[in-house]
Amino acid sequence: MEARKSVKKSWYVHLLLFTGTVLMIFPFIWMFLSAFKTDLDVFSYPPKWLPSTWTLENFPRVLEMVPFVRYYLNSIVVTSSITFGQVFLSILAAYALARLHFPGKTAVTILLLSTMIMPFQVTLVPMFMIVYKFGWIDTYQGLIVPFLFSGFSIFFLRQFFVTIPKDLEDAAKIDGCGYFGILFNVIMPNSKAPIGTISLFVFLTHWRSYLWPLVVTNSPEMRTLPVGLKYFVEEGGTQYNLMMAASLMAIIPVLIVYIVAERHLVKSTTLTGLKF
Amino acid sequence: MRRCFAVKRFLLVALVVFLTITALSVEIVFWYPLSGSKGQVFKELVARFEKVYPDVKVKLVYTGKYSDTAQKVVSALATKSLPNGGIIPAGPIFTGAYGNYKILEYIESDSEFNMSDFYEVGWDYAKYKGKICAIPYNISTPVLIYNKELMAEAGLDPSKPPETWAELLEYAKKITKDLNDDGEPDVWGLNIKDTPWIFKAMLFQNDCGIIDSNTLTPLFDGPKGVEAATFWKKLVDEKAMPVGMHNLADKQFMSGTLGFYMGSSSRIGKWSGKLPFEVGVAFLPKMVKRAIPIGGAVLVLFPHSKAEDDAVWKLIKWLVSPENLGEFCIMTGYIPIRKSVLEVPKVRKFMEENPNYRVAFEQMKYGRAYWHFEQMGTMDALLYEYLDKIERGVLTPEEAMKEAAEKLRKEIES
Numbered sequence: 041m042e043a044r045k046s047v048k049k050s051w052y053v054h055l056l057l058f059t060g061t062v063l064m065i066f067p068f069i070w071m072f073l074s075a076f077k078t079d080l081d082v083f084s085y086p087p088k089w090l091p092s093t094w095t096l097e098n099f100p101r102v103l104e105m106v107p108f109v110r111y112y113l114n115s116i117v118v119t120s121s122i123t124f125g126q127v128f129l130s131i132l133a134a135y136a137l138a139r140l141h142f143p144g145k146t147a148v149t150i151l152l153l154s155t156m157i158m159p160f161q162v163t164l165v166p167m168f169m170i171v172y173k174f175g176w177i178d179t180y181q182g183l184i185v186p187f188l189f190s191g192f193s194i195f196f197l198r199q200f201f202v203t204i205p206k207d208l209e210d211a212a213k214i215d216g217c218g219y220f221g222i223l224f225n226v227i228m229p230n231s232k233a234p235i236g237t238i239s240l241f242v243f244l245t246h247w248r249s250y251l252w253p254l255v256v257t258n259s260p261e262m263r264t265l266p267v268g269l270k271y272f273v274e275e276g277g278t279q280y281n282l283m284m285a286a287s288l289m290a291i292i293p294v295l296i297v298y299i300v301a302e303r304h305l306v307k308s309t310t311l312t313g314l315k316f
Numbered sequence: 317m318r319r320c321f322a323v324k325r326f327l328l329v330a331l332v333v334f335l336t337i338t339a340l341s342v343e344i345v346f347w348y349p350l351s352g353s354k355g356q357v358f359k360e361l362v363a364r365f366e367k368v369y370p371d372v373k374v375k376l377v378y379t380g381k382y383s384d385t386a387q388k389v390v391s392a393l394a395t396k397s398l399p400n401g402g403i404i405p406a407g408p409i410f411t412g413a414y415g416n417y418k419i420l421e422y423i424e425s426d427s428e429f430n431m432s433d434f435y436e437v438g439w440d441y442a443k444y445k446g447k448i449c450a451i452p453y454n455i456s457t458p459v460l461i462y463n464k465e466l467m468a469e470a471g472l473d474p475s476k477p478p479e480t481w482a483e484l485l486e487y488a489k490k491i492t493k494d495l496n497d498d499g500e501p502d503v504w505g506l507n508i509k510d511t512p513w514i515f516k517a518m519l520f521q522n523d524c525g526i527i528d529s530n531t532l533t534p535l536f537d538g539p540k541g542v543e544a545a546t547f548w549k550k551l552v553d554e555k556a557m558p559v560g561m562h563n564l565a566d567k568q569f570m571s572g573t574l575g576f577y578m579g580s581s582s583r584i585g586k587w588s589g590k591l592p593f594e595v596g597v598a599f600l601p602k603m604v605k606r607a608i609p610i611g612g613a614v615l616v617l618f619p620h621s622k623a624e625d626d627a628v629w630k631l632i633k634w635l636v637s638p639e640n641l642g643e644f645c646i647m648t649g650y651i652p653i654r655k656s657v658l659e660v661p662k663v664r665k666f667m668e669e670n671p672n673y674r675v676a677f678e679q680m681k682y683g684r685a686y687w688h689f690e691q692m693g694t695m696d697a698l699l700y701e702y703l704d705k706i707e708r709g710v711l712t713p714e715e716a717m718k719e720a721a722e723k724l725r726k727e728i729e730s
Contacts, residue, residue: 080590105356161387168391179398250380255388258377269381274352282352301451 074101074284082281098285102272105282107260109291111268115247118183118264123243125188127235134197139209150199152308155191164255171256182256183264187246193238200234201227265290342627343373347402349385349613350454350648351378357647358403365634372627377402382613386410398618401628403453407614408688412444419617420448422629429633437683438653442614446529450614451632452653454644457608457683458513459676460484460601461569461577461587464594466491470575477598481518481547484576484601488556490577502573506557507565509579512699513609517600518544520607520684525623527695529687532728534695537721544603545706545713547707552707559707580611581676585649588672597672599679605680614649649673651680691727698723 073263074082075098102108136142137149167186176182204227212226228235250266257263269290272283350358355378362374379385382405389410392398404410423429431439438452443624464474470490476529478484488505495502508514519526527533535541551557561568566583568574572593577583578600587595599609615635617628634640638656642663645652657663658677667674702720705711711719 105352164387165391165394169395170396170449172397251387254380254384255391259375267378267380271351271355271378273381274354279352 069123070289071284074281075288075314076285077281079279079281082279082284098281099289102282102286102289106271106286108260108268108286111263111265112290112293114183114261114263115265117180118253119243119246121180121184122187122246123239124192125184126193127239129188130193130197130238131223131228131235132189134201135219135227137194138198138201139227140219141220149195152191152194156195161252164251168255177256178258178262180262183262185252186252190242193242196238197231197234200231201214204230326352332468337531341371341373342623343375344401344624344627345375345377345399346628346631346720347377347379347385347399347404349379349382349405351381354648357644361635361640361644362631365631368632368634373631374631400620401615401617401632403613404450404616405613406688406692407450407616408442408444409690410694411616411618412447412449412688414691416617416619417447417449417630418619418625419450419615419632422617422625423448423451426629426633433521433638433651433654433656435655435680435683437610437680437685440687441610441612441685446687448624450616451636453611453613453636454648454650455610455612455653456580456582456649457610457651457676457679458517458578458600459581459584459679460598461579461583462596462598463569463572463575464596466572466575466593467536467596474594474596477596478576478601481521481601481603485547485551485556486552488551488576489554492555494615498513501555501558504558504568504574506551506554506576506578507568507574508557508562509577511562511703512580512630512696513611514600515548515703516609517607518547518603520609521600521605523604527686527689532689532691534721534724537717541717542714545703545717547603548703549706549713562702581651582649584670584672584676588670589601595672597675599675599682606679607680607684608682610651610680610683610685645677652675653680689728691724694727695724 048102072315073090076094076096078093078095081091081093083086097231115264135151171177171182171186174181176185208226208230209222212222217225248266249264250270253264254267254270257267269283269286272279334366344697346362348358359376366372366374377399379388379402379676385402385405389398389404393410401681411419423431434452438455439448441455442448442452455692460477462474462477465528467487468476470487472487472490478487484506491503491505492501493503494500516526519536519541522540522544524538524544525535528535536544552559565574565577565579567578570587570591572591584597588597589595599606615632617625617632619625635644636654638654638660639662640650641654642657642660644650645657646663646666652658658667663677667677698720702711702716706713706716
């Protein structure tokens with residue numbers, strides 16, 4: 041009886057989940073199909089689900105218009121450097137702010153918080169001026185270094201670090217740990233979840249970052265994917281078939297990584313309660 | 317033996333020529349905000365320029381859409397790292413406003429450059445405080461695009477699009493239809509994509525200035541401006557045009573549920589012959605006279621060394637030569653800003669084959685523009701906001717025009 045009830049219940053749950061899945065997957069299917077449509081098909085009304093003729097010519101057209109592979113590599117280099125660098129520096133800063141005692145600590149924390157309320161457009165020009173002074177226009181440094189520091193990441197981690205019981209730290213001290221020992225052996229292993237979250241957050245933010253890479257780079261060799269994708273958005277109507285072909289090429293490697301690493305990702309989800 | 321000598325001499329000359337070209341060649345950096353197929357057309361044109369002038373090497377930099385390009389220019393101005401030139405939206409604000417009128421020196425000193433061949437309105441669009449500081453290039457104008465089938469269904473003659481706004485109102489009302497009797501029309505007579513742009517057309521057409529160029533005083537709150545705003549309200553009240561649905565105008569037209577569409581001439585190429593119904597294009601209707609506000613971006617020169625500036629001028633002059641400009645316009649759908657472009661055989665043939673384009677190309681003679689000023693963007697944003705308030709009945713047309721002008725005045729004074 042109970043088993044039947046649960047089957048019934050799970051039937052509803054599955055229907056709900058299935059609807060959710062369809063909603064989520066719809067844009068991807070649309071993107072996939074549109075990437076194979078001709079110019080005429082993509083604008084036809086009423087919209088056509090399937091291309092009337094499947095064409096592969098959008099892909100070479102995209103590659104001809106923007107150096108896609110180069111943009112892709114740049115995106116990977118820039119985003120992973122920022123993610124690693126920013127998370128590492130934020131852990132150090134957050135630990136100092138959460139646990140150490142030094143004069144001006146509150147003032148520093150408030151200053152950090154105040155950087156969060158500043159919209160990016162306001163800091164864009166001053167930041168550009170600094171980067172220019174360093175001679176970093178059109179370089180990887182110019183794309184990476186300004187984002188190694190983030191008030192949000194530090195504050196986010198600090199808020200978690202203060203909740204870790206002090207006793208654990210004391211125990212480590214008795215065992216002879218210094219500051220770094222405590223950080224690496226006590227704080228970090230206990231903060232896998234927030235560190236994972238912030239890494240993902242930083243990665244996504246910078247993977248799709250557009251304005252800064254556009255402003256700070258000039259040569260095609262230094263540009264990133266979002267700048268490349270924007271090239272297909274036109275005043276007076278976007279060429280959606282090309283845009284979708286480009287987007288498809290942009291996500292396929294990420295999808296492959298996901299499929300290969302899926303088991304590990306799911307494992308870490310169950311371990312940390314984090315959603316990827 | 318003699319032959320061998322001739323070959324040697326030829327090789328030597330070739331070497332000298334090659335070395336001179338290499339030694340004298342200049343590299344210039346040129347920014348452009350054209351993406352997709354338009355960007356490709358521009359890149360090809362510049363590649364051809366480099367073939368014709370091997371002594372100039374052009375490094376093209378794509379700078380995103382208009383607003384992104386403006387951001388990039390602002391950053392470059394702050395660090396004095398400007399390119400040599402570019403296609404820049406609101407160019408005069410980044411040249412003339414900073415005392416850079418270099419391009420005017422070239423225009424005046426180059427006897428080959430025929431200024432009077434350009435439409436006067438183009439020059440107005442390239443001025444800051446009354447002085448030329450750019451050259452108009454990728455310009456579009458608003459046009460009236462209409463669905464011939466819907467016109468015929470409403471008992472109208474598709475070969476006679478409305479000539480005046482009064483006619484437009486009358487025709488549009490006939491087209492508006494409620495198909496499912498829910499009290500909300502499903503087919504609309506008229507919709508306007510870019511409301512501030514078309515409203516400025518109405519103002520010009522009603523003989524109303526938009527802004528006094530010398531004192532920067534808004535002029536649209538006078539009786540003629542209010543009259544235009546009142547007509548706008550009438551379009552909504554009499555159900556010729558939907559309230560606040562302007563963003564949907566393109567979709568409505570493409571799905572065949574919109575009779576008249578007003579918007580950029582760049583839609584002509586996108587729609588003509590590509591939609592399941594026949595598309596017509598006409599001049600914007602007139603009020604007391606014809607007038608078309610133009611929009612787009614301009615060619616600018618940021619001074620560097622003499623050699624580099626000369627090279628930029630060479631490129632600019634080449635880009636706006638009637639043949640090249642004609643080709644650019646045919647391929648992109650932008651409107652030629654030189655009269656002689658219409659005489660180029662290729663352009664003539666194109667206009668014969670695409671009568672819809674002829675309309676846009678020919679209405680340039682009615683073009684109107686005001687000199688650039690810093691608060692142009694604010695003005696458009698205010699007009700957008702207050703037209704919306706008029707449509708929704710939040711303010712009367714008179715109150716709205718007064719308030720918008722007052723806000724703009726304050727912004728200019730500060």
